[in-house]
Amino acid sequence: MSVAAVMRRLIPAPIKSCIKRLLPGEQAPAPSITEGWEQYAASYAGDGRKQLGDEWSVPDVVGADTTAADFVTYLDQKVFAPFIGSCDTLLEIGSGGGRFTQILKPKCRRLIATDTAASMLKLLRRRFAGETGIEYLLLDGKGFASIQAGTVDVVFTYDVFVHIQHWDFYNYLTEIRRVLKPGGKAVVHHANTFSELGWQVFQSQMPESLNRPKLPYTFTVMTPELATAFAVRAGLKVERCITDVVRRDCITLLSAPA
């Protein structure tokens, strides 16, 4: 199957049907990023075996040497666990259905799970019902105003910054810098447009992206160099840019000055 066909399969169904209803030649108004994910979560029925987010653990698509079932554990063992270790307060940006929340929870005493989509937080509450040490925070997409400066040990975000725009990317980095304790750490997963797979994604999303606002699921053009430049301007130190574990993307490891 071509990359374009695979990417089309990953487009949230409500957005696809909205595009299909249009007359030939007509363009759907692009929903905001929040509206797009809100619709995706609201339409998620769940079949009891799969959780929302499992559909994104596709090793072939992202260029990871593992299986779909082991994807999250593989990334944890290779990247997250060695860098994060254990901590007191961990903030996750864009928890979605909790695909990574499940492995982050045992690493901290207090986990602040956040999302801009209320429906995602609803799913998350259902998934972690009865568990203690987890708080749910609805974001406005502009930062974490209710979180005090210098109170977080680790910030984590996966499969979120691939979709947000550059201004949001930089703004979140400044917010990460603000809330991190001195020496605190951040794991930021983002696109790597000029990797082999990243470039295929860029090309496959061209036809539906021309002369219109960005669609919620479209990948934002990003590189390790650009992410590094934004991070440095936000006052963060870049520990490593990892491009060989999920070869389509980049996982940038950051720290706040001690």
Ligand SMILES: C[S@@+](CC[C@H](N)C(=O)[O-])C[C@H]1O[C@@H](n2cnc3c(N)ncnc32)[C@H](O)[C@@H]1O
């Ligand atoms: C592709 S899902 C990834 C969810 C989860 N991190 C995972 O990997 O399974 C993207 C998530 O980011 C959320 N999101 C989108 N824009 C956001 C923003 N500006 N701030 C925080 N979360 C956002 C969406 O609502 C959605 O839950």
